[in-house]
Amino acid sequence: MQAIIEVRDLKTVFDTNVVHNGLNLTINEGEIYGLLGPSGCGKSTLLREMVMLQKFEGGDIKIFGKSLKRMSHKESQALCRRWGVLFQAGALFTSLNLYDNIALPLKEYTDLSENMIQDIVKFKLDIVGLKQDDAFLYPSQISGGMKKKASLARALSMDPKLLFLDEPTSGLDPISAREFDRLILKLRSLLGLSIVMVSHDLRSIYDTLDRLAVIDNKKIVYEGTLDMIHQEKSEFIQTFFKAAHE
Amino acid sequence: MQQARIEITHKDRELSISFFGEFNLYHINDCESQIKKYDLRTLDKITLDFLQTNSLDTAAALFLNRLQKDLSQRNINIKWLLENKEIEETLQLIRERKIESKNLPSHKKRTFLEYIGDATCKNYRGFLDFISFLGVLFYAKFSALLSWKNLRYKEIFYEMNESAIKALLIVAITSFLIGVVVAYQSAYQLKIYGANIFIVDMLGLSILRELSPLITAIIIAGRSGSAYTAQIGAMKITEELDAMRTMGFDPYLFLVIPRIVALMIAMPILIFISDVMALFGGMIISNIYLDISSSLFIERFSNVIAAKHFFVGIVKGPFFAFLIATIAIHRGLRVQNDTQSIGINTTKSVVESIFAVIVCDAIFSVFFTNLGI
Known part of the structure; x- marks a missing residue:
């Protein structure tokens, strides 16, 4: 298996507050990889650093074998098109309808004909389980679950091989959340995606993740599969997974 | 990795297309235009060769699907040369989805007609909505203020500081410059007639009665009115207003009335500052261009300008402030659940409040003239 993301000795500092210090992890191709930890431990920060929304102090992050540290603007733009990001609240462009939200990167970055774009948008809507009738609705007119699906469709519009999900099931009812988990698993097998996600949802963690990393106290306290996690003596892991274990 | 490209060979009635490297959404258009060069009617067989292809994305698969449908309609045979399992799966995935x-x-x-009708209706509804907003404000809310205890003094002083005290400098500078400009323009004309001293009458009347209140109102509408709309609009989007309602805090008492009251108190003060600064500017120009010393200017001023002119200007203040604050807040409350509507409503809030201020000023003019003030 090939590593798609490598984080080495990462150090992040906000003013005087050290968030990560000497953090290491490896995410392999084709994996669904979870980032867990108590709130405020810097999971979302790590995710933001991976997608280049945030600078880090020391260490290095490599994605697709490219180091994010010294990267030209052009390289980083090219890299951005190779992944999709699903934000916690969807972050759909509220001034555009769903069709245009999904079609926007296609229109900006490719020379595809309008017919082809339409086919692609229809396919993306279909694959995330939205109805074609919803295509011309605006983000303010749809429910939370539909927003998540639509922003997933937008994240997938350029056919990325890597997907970042920031708390994909937060704010969804349990039924929609399980449906979303199934959707993620389905997309992974259909499209051969690698997925990195931050999650708090225990069911979702057990149902979807292949491997996970637990961040606590500025470091990774556990990295690996779910089977071995109960033997770990971290306080967070003990309390968090206790409920599921009993 | 192999460079992505396609190769087309044409022989008799047969076309063969080979795909090399990664075939993805960046190459579709190129491929499409290359195929278009051939007259499809002269063909009866097309070979699609994927033996050299590393990968295929879903966009490319959609394109091939479309091509296949197109060709089969023309009764052209397609031969797939395909060994890569992943590519086959991607193609299969697209076919299944139909x-x-x-x-x-x-x-x-x-x-166009629909658009005009819709816009007219929306504007009319918006106007009705504003009237009903005023109704709620007067009937239900001001009555709650009959007791002084219900006024939120902390918010009022905070808003006075934010929207008026912090605007002092810009109001002062703008008024000073307006005074300079008006004096400068009229000095030249007055000089021709030798009517130098009348610049005092002219400046005194125009600045005190009209210019200062208007300039101040326009600055405040642009600066503080827009801020009210954006603040309250953002609060509406983040559901802060709903949260307040559920906790039993009336947004009218907490947000709307303090802002209106604060601006109504602060506006006359700002107009006074504006009067002083504009006259100061005018006085300097009179001194330089018309040789009217400052003591002469002040003496003439106290002789010819009655106090009523000053009060006419000051009295307009609370009215302008009320219009600006209510329009701005109403616009803020009308923000819909998307980010663009904050921008639209802020623009409209500024335009409408300036317009309302000017209309109100015109009404005052007629009113005062008829009263002989």
């Missing part, structure tokens, strides 16, 4: 049989809902464009 995208071509799914239709987007019809998306009717509006005609």
Whole structure:
């Protein structure tokens, strides 16, 4: 298996507050990889650093074998098109309808004909389980679950091989959340995606993740599969997974 | 990795297309235009060769699906040379989805007439909405203020500081410059007639009665009115207003009335500052261009300008402030659940409040003239 993301000795500092210090992890191709930890431990920060929304102090992050540290603007733009990001609240462009939200990167970055774009948008809507009738609705007119699906469709519009999900099931009812988990698993097998996600949802963690990393106290306290996690003596892991274990 | 490209060979009635490297959405258009060069009617067989292809994305698979449908309609045979399992799976995935049989809902464009009708109706409704906002404000809310205890003094002083005290400098500088400009323009004309001293009458009347209140109102509408709309609009989007309501805090008492009261108190003060600064500017120009010393200017001023002119200007203040604050807040409350509507409503809030201020000023003019003030 090939590593798609490598984080080495990462150090992040906000003013005087050290968030990560000497953090290491490896995410392999084709994996669904979870980032867990108590709130405020810097999971979302790590995710933001991976997608280049945030600078880090020391260490290095490599994605697709490219180091994010010294990267030209052009390289980083090219890299951005190779992944999709699903934000916690969807972050759909509220001034555009769903069709245009999904079609926007296609229109900006490719020379595809309008017919082809339409086919692609229809396919993306279909694959995330939205109805074609919803295509011309605006983000303010749809429910939370539909927003998540639509922003997933937008994240997938350029056919990325890597997907970042920031708390994909937060704010969804349990039924929609399980449906979303199934959707993620389905997309992974259909499209051969690698997925990195931050999650708090225990069911979702057990149902979807292949491997996970637990961040606590500025470091990774556990990295690996779910089977071995109960033997770990971290306080967070003990309390968090206790409920599921009993 | 192999460079992505396609190669087309044409022989008799046969076309063979080979795909090399990664075939993805960046190459579709190129491929499409290359195929278009050939007259499809002269063909009866097409070979699609994927033996050299590393990978295929879903967009490319959609394109091939479309090509296949197109060709089979023309009774052209397709031969797939395919060994890569992943590519086959991607193609299969697209075929199963039957995208071509799914239709987007019809998306009717509006005609010009429809657009005008819709806009008129919306504006009319917006106006009615504003009237009802004023109704609620007066009937339900001001009555709650009959007791002084219900006024929120902390918010009022905070808003006075934010929207008026912090605007002092800009109001002062702008008024000073207006005074300079008006004096400068009229000095030249007055000099021709030798009517130098009348600049005092002219400046005194125009600045005290009209210019200062208007300039101040326009600055405040642009600076503080827009801030009210944006603040309250953002609060509406983040559901802060709903949260306040559920906790039993009336947004009118907490947000609306303090802002209106604060601006109504602060506006006359700002107009006074503006009067002083504009006259100061005028006085300097009179001194330089018309040789009217400052003591002469002040003496003449106290002789010819009655106090009523000053009060006419000051009295307009609370009225302008009320218009600006209510329009700005009403616009803020009308923000819909998307980010663009904050921008639209802020623009409209500024335009409408300036317009309302000017209309109100015109009414005052007629009113005062008829009263002989």
